[in-house]
Amino acid sequence: MTAPQPTSPGRRRAALALAAALVLGGVPGGLDAADAAIWPVVDPTPPATTPPGTTPVPTDGSAELDDTVALPLPPSEDEVRQAVNLDVTRIVDKGGLGPAASVRIVDVESGRSIYSSRSGTPRIAASTTKLFTATAALASLGLETRFPTVIERKGRARTVTLVSGGDPRMTNAKLRLLAKQTAAALKSKQPARTKVKGKLRKVVYVRLDDSVFAGASKLGTWRKGGYGLGTIQPVRGTARTTVRSSDSAASAARYFAKRLDSSLGRGWVVEYRGAKAAPAKARVVARVDSDTVHTLVKRMLLVSDNQVAEVLSRHVARSEGYRPTFAGGVKGTRKVMRRLGVDLGTSVLADGSGLSAANKISPAAVVNLLSVAAQPDRSELRALLYEDWSLPLAGRTGTLAYRFTGKSECARGAVVAKTGSLDWEIALSGYTVGEDGRLKAFSIVANRLWTSKARDKARAAADRIAATVNGCV
Structure with missing residues (x-):
């Protein structure tokens, strides 16, 4: 960053005092080092060569200021x-x-x-x-703190439930990871086969539990509906980053079901069956976390x-x-x-x-x-x-x-x-x-x-x- 260019004598004096404080390793009065973060950066690295007729100034703190040079004090x-x-x-x-x-x-x-x-x-x-x-x-x-999105399953049941945890930045990569983890869990404890169009298949149903939040998903006092302008989607427990939808959690569940079908491969059939609460005593078989609150x-x-x-x-x-x-x-x-x-x-x-x-x-x-x-x-x-x-x-x-x-x-x-x-x-x-x-x-x-x-x-x-x-x- 470059330092601001002062336009008045008073501004120049203050800037000089500030630069001197920073070059000498100090911070302006009343501040600690963190406060100085919003000052333009002063590069302490000395030039590669010293101009003729000048004396290099040590940068290790051993230099003493010439008392004949009066550095102006900053204003009160x-x-x-x-x-x-x-x-x-x-x-x-x-x-x-x-x-x-x-x-x-x-x-x-x-x-x-x-x-x-x-x-x-x-x-x-x-x-x-x-x-x-x-x-x-x-x-x-x-x-x-992070907010987990999990997949729950009870025993060897053919139904798995995507349980929203309130992730406002659900990416496709996270949903693919959930699908891979879930596929591994299903393969280790496979559901019973059932006939699909005359052939025995392992059928999996995907459900969505989006009960983490309650109430209206949009606010009547938003100007022009808010999300109609592309500024926000209706507030759901899972918000996809790549697709805008009136129901982003359902959109995420459908995408998850599609990726789960791909991860399971031949002999499996995956269907999205809509919203329903996860069953009692269901266990977590897959999990991804949101970014930190930070x-x-x-x-x-x-x-x-x-x-x-x-x-x-x-x-x-x-x-x-x-x-x-x-x-x-x-x-x-x-x-x-x-x-x-x-x-x-x-x-x-x-x-x-x-x-x-x-x-x-x-x-x-x-x-x-x-x-x-x-x-x-x-x-x-x-x-x-x-x-x-x-x-x-x-x-x-x-x-x-x-x-x-x-x-x-x-x-x-x-x-x-x-x-x-x-x-x-x-x-x-x-x-x-x-x-x-x-x-x-x-x-x-x-x-x-x-x-x-x-x-x-x-x-x-x-x-x-x-x-x-x-x-x-």
Whole structure:
């Protein structure tokens, strides 16, 4: 990554101080090494040759700074707060965020407000909602938890049951592996032969038990049905990654049956017989696991995966003692927020993905969540929310890969944030390190953007605000 290009003397002085701190093996005041992850990388490798007339500087820490060269100190927290407040006020006053916008910026370590404009007003926050789902999943489920999909069979019965475990990323490779494991189990304990079209065959029936989740599979408040736009499938206990279907679990079971038939070979017949609960005392004969919660959350945040978000929300519901429904996911998430000390204020959660226009979340609640997640005693949250590149990196990865252009380009590689976008709404919420070397959290939400031009203008304004908080503009 390349360092931001400062445009004012104050910016240049802070950048110089930061570069010196990093080259000498230190980290700006108030941060640990992990916090420095969202600073552009400073390459400590010395050049292969030393330019004439210069003296090489040791890189083993033995060098002493020449006391005749005064390295400027970074500005104080108060100086940064005043400067950012003034600059952000100018951006907001220009109207780029539209007629219904809210902004909140805080210093994470001190908790002091840097800027606030209608920040307690709940607004349609779109995929910013996923920050709450991610936090609830990490805190309630644990980073290394996986969700198994199993095949169950009772004795030598000819029926095998695919039991959904809530895997939101069921690949064809996993289903083929299930089929191979099941074929081996069937061959070791073969069912009785039966006549099929006048010939004796070993017949196997495949059933589906998709009872892991309950309630409706789609939400009435999703804009245009949500999955009609290709953004999400109806929420089932198994979601295929390669095929979109109104019933992804049944689609997975049919594909499994087809692959099982191929794995068993001649003399066997496999039929899919639809949904039915696995029989009592049935035993597991095959199993595949989902990715870890760590990996699923990372994908959900980086590319804004709605399917993963809704499935994780239902797992949170189960973990917190609620029915695995849309409402149960919301209840579970709110319960985890209370346990973590996150103040939602008057915010309303309606789903796990943010597709619903009924989600009304205030920037104050989002920033409170980000601040709690960044605390040293919340390692399971810190690990994914900004230390492990799960949040999109400005101008580099995920949904921010093509953002931060023009005046905001200097913040590429120095801001991590979750984006949000619906028909008439945009949002940007995340972290950056300010000129004072301290971690900042921000949330920007803009509604009632009736044209694509208005939405593009609001996104550019949000990027500019984040770059201003970083201090590179």
